[in-house]
Amino acid sequence: VNKENLTLLMVNDYPDYIDPAEWSAALRIRVPRLEFRLWPERGDPADIDIVMIDKGTPPGFFEGMTRLRAVVYLGAGIDGLLLEDLPPGVGVVRLATRELASEVVQYILLRMLYRQRHVADYATQQISRIWRPIAPAKINETDIVILGAGRIGGWAARLFTELGYPTAVWSRHPKEIANVASFSGPSTLKEALAGRDFVVCTLPLTRETRNILNAETFSWMKRGAYLINVGRGAHLDELALVKALDDGQLSGACLDVFSTEPLASSSPLWTHPGVTITPHVASYWVDSGIGQVAELCEQVRSGSAITNLVDLERGY
Numbered sequence: 523v524n525k526e527n528l529t530l531l532m533v534n535d536y537p538d539y540i541d542p543a544e545w546s547a548a549l550r551i552r553v554p555r556l557e558f559r560l561w562p563e564r565g566d567p568a569d570i571d572i573v574m575i576d577k578g579t580p581p582g583f584f585e586g587m588t589r590l591r592a593v594v595y596l597g598a599g600i601d602g603l604l605l606e607d608l609p610p611g612v613g614v615v616r617l618a619t620r621e622l623a624s625e626v627v628q629y630i631l632l633r634m635l636y637r638q639r640h641v642a643d644y645a646t647q648q649i650s651r652i653w654r655p656i657a658p659a660k661i662n663e664t665d666i667v668i669l670g671a672g673r674i675g676g677w678a679a680r681l682f683t684e685l686g687y688p689t690a691v692w693s694r695h696p697k698e699i700a701n702v703a704s705f706s707g708p709s710t711l712k713e714a715l716a717g718r719d720f721v722v723c724t725l726p727l728t729r730e731t732r733n734i735l736n737a738e739t740f741s742w743m744k745r746g747a748y749l750i751n752v753g754r755g756a757h758l759d760e761l762a763l764v765k766a767l768d769d770g771q772l773s774g775a776c777l778d779v780f781s782t783e784p785l786a787s788s789s790p791l792w793t794h795p796g797v798t799i800t801p802h803v804a805s806y807w808v809d810s811g812i813g814q815v816a817e818l819c820e821q822v823r824s825g826s827a828i829t830n831l832v833d834l835e836r837g838y
């Protein structure tokens with residue numbers, strides 16, 4: 523490659539929290555001789571080295587982009603990308619910043635403590651000026667399993683074990699995290715889920731993990747377990763969840779992601795007393811990725827190896 527100018531095309535579907543002007547200005551400072559284009563002002567497709575997207579691309583979008591080396595997805599999961607449309611040999615890069623993972627880990631901790639420390643109960647009591655301590659579940663008797671032990675799941679597991687909670691992770695490969703039980707592979711999922719008070723899903727959405735939170739896996743969980751899903755909506759069978767909550771198999775669920783977003787106003791999840799809904803905000807800001815994209819620009823310009831590539835076969 524080794525060319526002087528570098529052309530980056532940004533597609534921005536979420537102007538509320540991704541400001542193209544800010545990205546353009548910040549990248550131009552960091553990357554010399556960068557031509558920044560904002561879709562639909564695409565210009566000559568044959569110039570484009572890098573495409574940056576935050577949601578998806580229209581059909582035929584990549585046509586004529588003969589020079590394209592990388593597509594950056596401004597999120598952690600790449601399940602929104604139509605891989606069939608991607609020209610062969612183009613790398614898909616995901617954001618992998620500490621800030622992004624930190625926000626999701628904070629969210630998991632917040633929702634778990636919200637429950638364990640009876641935050642909603644005290645808010646209700648305060649309305650009626652009621653002074654009534656409610657015993658929280660003991661730390662050493664509150665078991666947590668995190669599905670997925672990558673940037674987000676691994677960090678959450680380290681944090682929970684440091685706080686004293688019996689903690690386990692379930693991933694594809696075994697993990698060595700001090701004081702955290704590791705389960706790996708589909709055959710261990712039942713054991714990983716058994717007896718846990720909190721089940722937290724931080725998985726990427728792949729062929730293997732789609733619909734993994736379903737009636738059968740709910741039946742493997744401890745009666746009264748609480749579910750937190752920050753992975754993707756398609757991990758969860760939403761109707762099976764409602765049934766498991768109504769049956770008392772699960773005591774509640776906090777959901778940040780949904781099979782269809784925004785969640786339809788007709789969804790029974792909105793009004794279910796056991797369900798807490800947030801509109802896909804576990805991580806919010808992506809500006810921390812500007813530095814990572816600047817590094818990518820230099821990698822593409824110099825023709826060196828691209829980092830943070832998604833393994834397209836694996837799906838994450």
Ligand SMILES: NC(=O)c1ccc[n+]([C@@H]2O[C@H](COP(=O)([O-])OP(=O)(O)OC[C@H]3O[C@@H](n4cnc5c(N)ncnc54)[C@H](OP(=O)(O)O)[C@@H]3O)[C@@H](O)[C@H]2O)c1
Pocket residue numbers: 597598599600622623626669670671672673674675692693694695696707708724725726727728730731752753754778779802803804805806838
């Ligand atoms: N709600 C939000 O706002 C939000 C924000 C950011 C991310 N997310 C979601 O969180 C996901 C994870 O992000 P991350 O940065 O932690 O990803 P990551 O670092 O790639 O970690 C993914 C983890 O999932 C495990 N895994 C993948 N497929 C599996 C399978 N079939 N069975 C068991 N374990 C499997 C991996 O196992 P190995 O370690 O063995 O490979 C790895 O531990 C993203 O893909 C996205 O869906 C949501």
